[in-house]
Amino acid sequence: MDSQPPPLPRRSSYQAQHDMLAAESTAAGNASSQYDSQASSSLRDSDDAPPVVKSTDMPDVMQAAAIALAQRARAQAREEGAKKDFHNIVARIIKKEFDTQYGGCWHCVVGRNFGSLVTHTSRTFIYFYTGPVAVLLFKSGSQAL
Numbered sequence: 001m002d003s004q005p006p007p008l009p010r011r012s013s014y015q016a017q018h019d020m021l022a023a024e025s026t027a028a029g030n031a032s033s034q035y036d037s038q039a040s041s042s043l044r045d046s047d048d049a050p051p052v053v054k055s056t057d058m059p060d061v062m063q064a065a066a067i068a069l070a071q072r073a074r075a076q077a078r079e080e081g082a083k084k085d086f087h088n089i090v091a092r093i094i095k096k097e098f099d100t101q102y103g104g105c106w107h108c109v110v111g112r113n114f115g116s117l118v119t120h121t122s123r124t125f126i127y128f129y130t131g132p133v134a135v136l137l138f139k140s141g142s143q144a145l
Helices: 013-045 060-079 086-102
Strands: 052-057 106-111 125-130 133-139
Touching: 052 060, 060 086, 060 125, 060 133, 086 106, 086 133
Parallel strands: none
Antiparallel strands: 052 125, 106 133, 125 133
């Protein structure tokens, strides 16, 4: 008796395409993709890098004010020699200024590695990088406590 091995399970065309693309990108692009990610990372890590807005629901004038304020706050925190509380100082400066200038209850998160999911008042949200630091600024509620 000739016994044949059981047939292999069929792969969907999506799985086959995925495997083929993964193999091509591994074979062809490993060196260049590592270089690209290192280059973009080093540019973002430099203090001279231009600000990059990742997401916003804010008027252009307010965006420009937020970015300029974040850059000034970073410079002020560096002048104060803050190392341990650097991000907290920057966030505090931005929040207080936006509370004063635009009223309401503003929230500011500053750092290098964080996730977020927020509810904000319409036209009062921005998420951007200034140098290596990410800034999330948004208004929620109607009054500062």
